[in-house]
Amino acid sequence: MVVPFENIRVIWRVGLLLLGCPARQAMESRNYQALRHDRFLDFPAAPSWNDSAWFASRSYSGVGWMPGEANRQFALVSPKHVVFATHYVPPNGTVIRFLNADGITVDRTVASATGVLNNSNEATDLTLITLSSPIEASEGITPFPYLNLGNDSSYQGVILDVFGWFGKVGRGTISSIQNYTEPGVSQTRIMSFLYPKTSGDQDDAYLVGGDSGSPTFAMAGNVPALVGTHTAVGETETDRINVDTFILYYIAKLNALMAPDGYQMTPA
Helix, strand or coil: CCCCHHHHHCCCCEEECCCCCCCCCCEEEECHHHHHHHHEEEECCCCCCCCCCCCCCHHHCEEEEECCEEEEEEEEECEEEEECHHHCCCCCCCCEEEEECCCCCCEEEEEEEEEEEECCCCCEEEEEEEEEECCCCCCCCCCCCECCCCHHHHHHCEEEEEEEHHHHHEEEEEEEEEEEEEECEEEEEEEEEEECCCCCCCCCECCCCCCCCCCCEECCCCCEEEEEEEEEEEEECEEEEEEEEEEEHHHHHHHHHHHHHCCCCEEE
């Protein structure tokens, strides 16, 4: 069932919480099984593809991670750019690591980070990170397109592949799209997905502290397409509420930031 966001706001028992806070746990799945929900085997020390996962794990070579802090996951949107949460951006010089289909790691470092502004020229919770150099096609890492369905209502009910801490992947369903403001985060366009507490799909997942910035995707045919990056969480008596910055709303602004490097976002 689609729950209007304004109704959720009224009955939340706790406020929206930024996810950058330290936490002792990873994104939670309803029925977590390592071979079903982990992207990799032997992660992060010696990662190899987990072909037993419920999702097509090798389709996500463009999701990188920080070797020294494996909770942060980054979505590659061009050969030279990843997107992430403004409130949790790593410093310049940080290594971001990818794994290609042949099981070979590909490293780049953070060269710069530029916050995406809203229409009032205030910082949203979306940042474009520029890598130290482009990832070449021969290195076998594929950037993601974004899901382009045309209008907000078209996204309601879309099934999601949700990435979280330590390379775990769960499931969600878009419930609503609207604006969101929190102390420290200026107005940001977001989409939310719910985790019903009592029952649901075995792969349903909810976010915890430390999941900030990790991506959410939906399948466009056989291709995963980016939908959002994790921003906050909330809770009602019946549901956990997961909040992502909604990528579609910021395509023109991302394109303007990427243009000097000769790249643009790709619709799917």
